[in-house]
Amino acid sequence: MGGTQAEIDVEQANLDQLYGRLDALRIDANQRLASIRRTSPGGNHQARSERDAFATLYEDQIVRLNSAEDRLCFGRLDLADSTVPRYIGRIGLSDEDQQRLLIDWRAPAAEPFYQATSGSPAGVARRRHLITRGRSVTGIEDDVLDLGALTDSQRAELSGEGALIAALESNRTGRMGDIVATIQSEQDRIIRREMAGVLVVQGGPGTGKTAVALHRAAYLLYKHRERIARSGVLLVGPSPVFLRYIEQVLPSLGETGAVLTTAGNLFPGVETNRHDGPEVAALKGDARMARVLRRAIAARQRIPEADQDLDVEGRIVTLTRAAVRSAREKARRTNLPHNEARVTFVKQLLRQLTDQLGEAIGGTIDQGDRAELLNDVRSSRDVRIALNLAWMPLIPQKFVADLFAHPERLAAATPEFSSAERELLGRDAGAPWTVEDVPLLDEAAELIGEDPQASARAEQDQQADSAEQLKYAQSVLEMTGTEEYLTAGSLAERFANNGRRITTAERATEDRTWAYGHLVVDEAQELSPMMWRLLFRRVPSRSATLVGDIAQTSSPAGTRDWAQVLAPHVGNRWQLEELTINYRTPGQIMKLAAETITADFPDLPVPSSVREGKWAPDIERFADDASLLAALPTRLRHEKALLDGGKIAVIAPDSLLRQVHDAIGADGITLGVGPGGLDADIALMSPTDVKGLEFDGVLVVQPGTIRGTTAGGLGDLYVSLTRPTQRLAVVTTDDFGQSV
Numbered sequence: 001m002g003g004t005q006a007e008i009d010v011e012q013a014n015l016d017q018l019y020g021r022l023d024a025l026r027i028d029a030n031q032r033l034a035s036i037r038r039t040s041p042g043g044n045h046q047a048r049s050e051r052d053a054f055a056t057l058y059e060d061q062i063v064r065l066n067s068a069e070d071r072l073c074f075g076r077l078d079l080a081d082s083t084v085p086r087y088i089g090r091i092g093l094s095d096e097d098q099q100r101l102l103i104d105w106r107a108p109a110a111e112p113f114y115q116a117t118s119g120s121p122a123g124v125a126r127r128r129h130l131i132t133r134g135r136s137v138t139g140i141e142d143d144v145l146d147l148g149a150l151t152d153s154q155r156a157e158l159s160g161e162g163a164l165i166a167a168l169e170s171n172r173t174g175r176m177g178d179i180v181a182t183i184q185s186e187q188d189r190i191i192r193r194e195m196a197g198v199l200v201v202q203g204g205p206g207t208g209k210t211a212v213a214l215h216r217a218a219y220l221l222y223k224h225r226e227r228i229a230r231s232g233v234l235l236v237g238p239s240p241v242f243l244r245y246i247e248q249v250l251p252s253l254g255e256t257g258a259v260l261t262t263a264g265n266l267f268p269g270v271e272t273n274r275h276d277g278p279e280v281a282a283l284k285g286d287a288r289m290a291r292v293l294r295r296a297i298a299a300r301q302r303i304p305e306a307d308q309d310l311d312v313e314g315r316i317v318t319l320t321r322a323a324v325r326s327a328r329e330k331a332r333r334t335n336l337p338h339n340e341a342r343v344t345f346v347k348q349l350l351r352q353l354t355d356q357l358g359e360a361i362g363g364t365i366d367q368g369d370r371a372e373l374l375n376d377v378r379s380s381r382d383v384r385i386a387l388n389l390a391w392m393p394l395i396p397q398k399f400v401a402d403l404f405a406h407p408e409r410l411a412a413a414t415p416e417f418s419s420a421e422r423e424l425l426g427r428d429a430g431a432p433w434t435v436e437d438v439p440l441l442d443e444a445a446e447l448i449g450e451d452p453q454a455s456a457r458a459e460q461d462q463q464a465d466s467a468e469q470l471k472y473a474q475s476v477l478e479m480t481g482t483e484e485y486l487t488a489g490s491l492a493e494r495f496a497n498n499g500r501r502i503t504t505a506e507r508a509t510e511d512r513t514w515a516y517g518h519l520v521v522d523e524a525q526e527l528s529p530m531m532w533r534l535l536f537r538r539v540p541s542r543s544a545t546l547v548g549d550i551a552q553t554s555s556p557a558g559t560r561d562w563a564q565v566l567a568p569h570v571g572n573r574w575q576l577e578e579l580t581i582n583y584r585t586p587g588q589i590m591k592l593a594a595e596t597i598t599a600d601f602p603d604l605p606v607p608s609s610v611r612e613g614k615w616a617p618d619i620e621r622f623a624d625d626a627s628l629l630a631a632l633p634t635r636l637r638h639e640k641a642l643l644d645g646g647k648i649a650v651i652a653p654d655s656l657l658r659q660v661h662d663a664i665g666a667d668g669i670t671l672g673v674g675p676g677g678l679d680a681d682i683a684l685m686s687p688t689d690v691k692g693l694e695f696d697g698v699l700v701v702q703p704g705t706i707r708g709t710t711a712g713g714l715g716d717l718y719v720s721l722t723r724p725t726q727r728l729a730v731v732t733t734d735d736f737g738q739s740v
């Protein structure tokens with residue numbers, strides 16, 4: 001890295017001051033926390049809950065300050081019209097006199113750091129990247145945007161070497177890091193875009209889609225903290241492995257209002273990572289399933305075969321088919337979900353039966369008598385059974401399980417399906433739920449209606465908003481100087497919750513009807529139409545950032561056309577942004593990957609790599625599976641030696657995972673499998689596991705088998721080939737790569 005010693009010394013002195021301030025703030029927060037903890041646990045309820053709320057406030061502040069330790073400050077802007085440089089970093093810092101020392105990367109004042117170019121310098125004369133290790137400045141890299149605005153001595157001090165390239169070439173850790181220091185301008189434009197509306201970010205492998213999605217979530221939570229910090233941002237990723245891979249990025253950006261999850265966890269009470277086979281997945285994801293569920297629920301609102309005589313306290317009343325039909329019509333006309341419309345249905349029939357009972361008794365019946373008769377009718381066992389049989393209150397899980405376990409129910413609900421399709425949907429009532437079941441459960445819950453507990457929770461939320469609490473919370477924020485990071489609303493809520501920390505994440509994940517402020521979906525091409533219905537229910541405001549690559553689609557229910565996905569939800573009111581530069585995969589490897597895909601997708605733009613690598617793809621051919629498997633240990637040792645401590649993934653088709661595992665394991669090489677693979681030096685994963693991940697070196701086993709014959713297989717192969725940041729090796733028994 002460049003920079004004269006004198007310049008480095010200047011930057012070091014400034015950095016020392018910033019860390020000094022960070023330390024002082026930490027000590028202060030720790031002391032305040034300790035003194036709160038020391039105070040006696042007595043006092044009235046109000047005092048206790050305030051004390052607990054203060055404690056969590058300081059705890060949050062400490063977490064935020066601690067997470068800024070690494071690369072606290074990474075940039076400096078020298079402006080043409082000012083002699084005071086502006087420093088850019090992970091968080092904002094001011095000195096005791098409220099003078100700004102460091103600007104948060106998301107603040108408007110930091111924008112030129114990412115956006116200014118020599119063509120449009122935006123008032124910036126020089127942009128400086130500070131390369132740091134721990135608390136030391138190790139190098140400086142300058143971009144001069146307006147040479148004329150620099151002094152002679154500034155010109156003499158210019159230095160430059162890619163901070164970006166340095167970041168890209170460093171060995172991977174198995175976890176994604178943030179890119180705040182080197183966000184590129186095409187990425188920055190997307191990160192800072194207006195929050196409203198649906199934005200699709202289409203980009204080839206390694207173009208930074210995940211990075212952009214996460215930084216955008218952090219940016220929106222910062223910029224619109226009043227509006228969305230409490231509702232939260234819902235971030236959906238493709239797999240638990242992927243969530244582990246990115247889990248550290250957001251906390252390091254200082255965010256707690258984001259809910260990170262996978263599709264299999266979106267229905268409260270169900271957690272699954274199990275998938276159905278391709279055909280079943282395609283059918284369960286089909287939008288026709290919404291109609292199927294609606295019909296199946298309507299079929300649970302039944303007219304009895306015949307009129308029924310019911311015993312009420314020894315007298316007989318008759319529940320006629322006509323009365324049930326009329327009550328059902330009235331209930332359906334309310335357009336309420338099944339469980340809620342049931343109230344109308346029941347009320348209507350109870351009234352009708354009470355009238356009958358009154359007539360049977362004869363004489364005049366006053367209000368009081370009538371209430372008593374109604375009570376008799378309501379508590380009659382016969383009446384309860386008959387009404388339940390006609391309109392049973394439903395529970396989503398049980399309803400869906402029953403539907404799929406009863407061929408006759410399924411047949412009645414799916415007149416447009418072939419019998420082969422119907423058979424695909426069949427499932428034992430006790431079978432474990434799959435990711436593909438999740439949107440069906442959610443759709444059913446929507447049609448069935450909420451449970452009473454959920455509405456009780458909503459009421460509690462409203463109480464938290466009481467004006468008095470808000471006012472008090474605001475004054476606390478001002479007093480503690482934490483306004484930039486916490487909203488009065490969320491603090492007031494903590495007071496209301498006895499200071500117990502109930503994060504947005506905790507509340508939102510328990511509540512199916514939670515309305516998020518913004519939705520971010522990564523690998524969005526994989527989701528089915530039914531899953532999109534679920535997701536758009538979670539963001540009634542239709543504010544979403546969807547990132548993906550239609551060339552990487554592997555799910556049979558996924559999409560290759562963004563317009564088709566979005567039309568049912570927002571018509572054509574969505575915007576497309578494209579990312580075009582691959583920051584991950586070296587040029588030689590990308591060329592091989594591109595050739596495998598362009599035969600099928602001639603019109604698809606393939607991103608260009610930002611750098612060439614040291615190695616061309618290394619393809620080794622074998623006569624048969626046995627010799628290929630036998631050669632794996634030697635091949636891995638070779639890769640390990642070349643990559644010198646880098647992370648390696650072996651990517652094999654599902655059908656070969658076991659054999660590959662045994663062949664490598666037999667040689668004493670330790671492998672991490674599945675999610676554990678992220679922490680191991682060598683991971684063995686399937687193409688679906690590696691979606692969204694990256695490794696220094698990748699060994700792809702039998703690309704022809706991964707490719708198979710389906711379109712999804714092609715997506716899987718494209719994903720597998722584009723995971724390396726440095727080296728790609730391929731072992732095959734066919735002619736893969738021979739035409740390249």
Ligand SMILES: Nc1ncnc2c1ncn2[C@@H]1O[C@H](COP(=O)(O)OP(=O)(O)OP(=O)(O)O)[C@@H](O)[C@H]1O
Nearest residue numbers: 179182183184205206207208209210211583584692
């Ligand atoms: N501006 C940047 N500065 C430094 N590193 C970057 C930048 N943009 C992207 N990267 C790095 O490039 C790699 C690829 O980024 P990311 O995983 O976000 O791409 P992606 O488009 O989601 O890829 P894929 O679709 O193949 O999963 C990551 O290591 C990321 O940190």
